[in-house]
Amino acid sequence: MTKTELLNKLARDGEERRLLARAMDKLELARNRSVPGHTGFLSPQERVSVENLLNASGHPRHLFFGGFEGAERTVCAFLPDWQEEDLWLESDCPIRAVRCTWSNGTLSHRDFLGSILGLGLDREKIGDLLVGEGECHILALADVADFLVLNLDQAGRVRLKTSAMELADLKPPEVKVKPIRDTVSSLRLDAVAAAGFSLSRGKAADLIASGRFQLNHRECLKPDRPVGSGDVMSCRGLGKCVLKEVGGPSKKGRIMILLERYV
16 A cells, blocks of 8 residues: 555545555654654644554554653654664663643643743644643654743742653652543443543443543544443543443443543
8 A cells, every 4th residue: 555545544534644644654664764764743633543554564663762661742752663762762762751840820731831832832833742740741753852941930920830751750640540440331432531530321322423532532423322431431521531441241231331430
């Protein structure tokens, strides 16, 4: 399959096509010329697009990394045959960390993202923003990290002190989940989502059909879409849950499931 044919098959719109075309160029350099390469930071939805490209390209060697385990925004590194993951992380990882501190006032993720983009940086240059009390850790590509240190001196109306920091000193947020054990009549999206978000099945179906649901970071409008272990479901206004396990039938013939809902 040619590059054009593959893009025609995978891309749903012009933006996704451009993303995949850039990723394919990096992939081909790694595979054909043994040159390591990487994407910019990918959103979860963009990561799914790149994963589809990798699956369609014979599963070339690659690594997703966002600066710390569990990062939401990640780069995809395309690894030549000679390069191991540890070597890439030690010598070629393009991710840097920046620390911002302030004395007074409360700042949000939106405050920081708005200030960063207001400096003229593209979103793909910036990874996760870990905002805490009086401190924010910013993940960024190496080619803009120094620029942030020199120029990010304010978020909202609050003055900042900005400096470089080591990735090892990051303080990732603690992920809190609530386990939910339930039984469902089938592994349809509406049935499983109803269990995960404490909804009636009819209400879940209505929310899905209205466009408020995403399955594995992509909009899903079909209540009858089958789901399986590892699938991620999110709903605007309700949050996110993951189907962790699918068990055998209960005594009443229903399917036992374990979900984790993010709280």
